[in-house]
Amino acid sequence: MKTPNGYEVIQLFEQFAPKHLAMEDDKIGLQIGTLNKPIRRIMITLDVLEHVVDEAIEQNIDLIIAHHPPIFRPLKHIVTDQPYGRMIEKCIKHNIAIYAAHTNLDIAKGGVNDWLAEALQLQNVDVLVPTYEEPLKKLVVYVPRTHADAVRKAIGDAGAGHIGNYSHCTFNSEGIGTFRPEEGANPFIGQQGTLETVEEVRIETVVPARLQRKVVQAMLQAHPYEEVAYDIYPLENKGTTYGLGRIGTLSEEMTLQQFAEHVKLALRVPAVRVVGELTSRVRKVAVIGGDGNKYIHQAKMSGADVYVTGDLYYHVAHDALMLGLNVVDPGHHVEKVMKEGVANVLKTMFTQQKFDVDIYVSQAHTEPFTFI
């Protein structure tokens, strides 16, 4: 077991919620403090408020991972006799770093919106608003027949050849390779100055762009040649689709009223606001954590019977009525599911890496509303 530094922790976390998934102009990443220090204790929180920082100080926290970025609009000043400035001052004085994972955590596979869809017990879950399609590459490599199995296994294990629910997909054709080792070469087969012919296999497979380096390294390691002949082509087809919100179906149809009760229980909120006829039947559900006002048309277009999102505006509620789209608004605070969600992801990653880090889930109350 080792104590990692902040960079190691964040590098690992960003494999789960990469920054490039975030919406444009979102304020994510390290916001306060430094990652250049050992991390022994991390706190996960939805919001960063002054009493949340007090909790972190009490808990001896080195790093706070927050969903809502504490610095969102440009700062005009840091005045330390006002709550906001005091909050920043406390972080700096107590050497607490704050890292924000916002829309990248919403969009990530297995992130906030998947946790919400899971809590609502949705099935056949898909992305609601696509924001990013992963670029793909084609890798072609020529391997002597004796080593074709080893190379296929190495690139497949590194993540190449993933198509739908199939892994290690390749296409193989046999042919003759020729080469003449020049002076200074240290050939696996043949001798300097003599033209060689070898039975080779052309292995081709698809590689997500983000795994290209890892796959090529694995391929080079498994390949016997000193100089490996391989090509990488960009592809027009796209890989995994990422996006905001999720859409899925309930295991059985229910009335809007029953569904509203289900949302209250599933997302642990004392009340919800409902738009639509309470007796209407719902089965297909769209969900976006936080403020999903902008996406009511996508929710309608996707065929949802009901849309679950927070911070619903009065006029957007009117638009939904006119569209014939039911809405259930459980409030923005339901994104609190991210606390346990991120804690679980990090626990698994730290165990694998043998990182000795405590993970503490903030207990501070940050729901600004009281339901009476």
Ligand SMILES: [Zn+2]
């Ligand atoms: Zn939010």
